[in-house]
Amino acid sequence: MDRPSPTLTQFVVKLHSRCDLACDHCYVYEHADTSWQGRPRMITRAILARTASRIAEHARTHGLPTVHVVLHGGEPLLAGPAGIRMAAEELHRALDGSTTLDLKIHTNGVLLSERFCELFDELGITVGVSLDGDKEANDRHRRYANGRSSHAQVLKAVELLNRPRFRHLFAGLLCTIDVRNDPVKVYDALVELDPPRIDFLLPHATWDEPPLRPGPSPTPYADWLDAVHERWDATGRPVGIRMFESIHRTLRGESSLIESLGLTPADLVVVETDGTFEQADSLKTAYDGAPATGMDVFGHTLDDVLDHPGMAARRQSVDDLSAACRACPVVTSCGGGLYAHRYRTGATPEDTGFDNPSVFCPDLMALVHAVRDRENVRLRSLDAWPTEAPQDLAAFDALARGHADADTLARLARAQHLAVTDLLAVLRRRATGAQTEDDVERAAWGLLDVLDAEAPDALDTVLAHPWTRPWAAGLVRSGGPAGPGLAELAAAAALRARHPATVTVPLRGPADGAPDGGGLLRLPGLGVLLVDGATGLAQVTARSDEFLVRAGGRELRVGWDEGLDCPSSYWRPVRLVELPGWTVALEDTDPLRLAWGSTVADRLAPGDVKAWAEDLAAAREFVAARLPAFAPALSAGLRSVTPLNRTAGRPCVVSSRDAVGAVGIALPEGPDELALLLVRETQRLTFRALRDACSLTLPSAPSADHLLDAMEDAYARLVDTAYAPGDGRTTPVPPALTSLPGLSALGERFVAGLRGKAAESRPF
Known part of the structure; x- marks a missing residue:
């Protein structure tokens, strides 16, 4: 697909090239570029008029509905009311009838007065103010040349903008991050001022002049911003924060709101006080003259500026980023970071430039992961079920009486999926924080991120495999290494998606469920591949008509169309x-199924597979005819059956809360008994899914697990009441539940539904 024609929609016009503060982190005066020294202090009317006409010309040529102009500096208020009026009037005069003008001014705030605010109100100018937090944080950098604090003056400016008559002018606060400042104190101090928006800015840095990284953490800026995000989330997100909103948007496939994140092409140009066109000011941090274009408002159009190689480079797509960025799983969110932050001086001129990841690369990756994980948890809480909506409560009541419709079952499945992704998020944070993951684990996480973006259905299918959750929950509890499980998930998902990546997967030995000879490659939900006697790693690659496994010095191929008992030994x-x-699924391959115990059957012979298939078909017909209310839950909730050997003294059917959608069962004498066993266990699976979706007991309940187990047993026994109503054989609601000890309101409602169904004397 062709890219849309490039345009410029954002214009920074420098009114004054000097500043009344001496901030030591300023990119204009304190970094590599020194061009400010040779520029006039203030822009002239002639340059403003020509700038305005160039913008109007560009807007007409490209049919731009809106252009955004920021009056900037130095400090633009040094231009005085007359200089600001002159700029606004020239812009309004030239653009009237061509496009809509969005006009802002960015200021340090120390000169802001009621007179300025009245002028801004007259001319339609909104105001952004730079403030780095509380007094301690702000005074770390934002001082006058004599060292005096600017904090009190900036607070007066914000107070002025918060007056009712000027509040509509307040565009927000801009805060440059210093990781030595307490992130929560900075956030709270800014929010206390009631801004409509906060922009957190990474300090400008390059690989030649890297950012400050105090302390042991390799990602201090991600840690700082994550602490702010956590506070912002916990307090109900009272103010817009464009960095976080941009990450949320890009994770959904939408455009970023800021230049420093995402893959939205840069569309900004700067007009200096002498009328020269420059690229973004952030480039001043790279090297002397980095933003220069060699063009000006008198001799060049904005289309000429668009053709400048530097401007073209900043419009690049993901294909134009560095090789490391192109392979990164979060590239669509970070976009390679701010262009200026990629600069590095190489050993030769050819090696010097911007073809690098951002110097903040580790921080951007960690931040995107952290924000994504917290957003997933938030979505889970927002998707809590049931709500107070009558239709939700009606569905909940029907579920309590044994009836589960498709929408209810889908909600329960979503809750279980989110439980799995929450466990993986914990493992991911632990691995990132410990910095102990090996190359195989790191590559697996990266591929899972890619598949999450490019093939979510394939990944979701693997995450829904019954043994994914027990594996993840076990690791969360034990704190142990991921072992082969993570790479196995990545490989199975890649194969389902036919993704071309070659995945490295550790082979399992006898201690991990492999046969005595070892050399077992587990591909959850697909099967296992045996490489007798091999140890170490396998390489798994999907191809158009097969997948290829290299392990133990062998190359093994498996066709996608190979049947139940394929010719490959x-x-x-x-x-x-x-x-x-x-x-x-008749699950007789996965080594994790051995958790069911010593009665797990070996690989079934073809004749046994036929017997199982016939009995399962007959059991399904029995449920449809005799227990139709349970048929939807059976079809949606039970996805995997592990054959067990019938052993005296041992249960003939087992299931667990973590092994979602799976049971282990010994084939009974007839399909009717098989149907009852399967439906009872499906009831248990449905109830366990309900526990994931909502709270049925009070947090303070002293015996919540016992109470929930009793409710689960009662729910499973509804099948017996439906199958043989009124025969007195069962008591679906145990007496222990009748007093409702420790139940939440939903728990009480659920037990009421159980009682109502138990009292019926007719079948479902």
């Missing part, structure tokens, strides 16, 4: 029993 695929409205 080394490949053991998961067999699927596909019935009308229900597909269930």
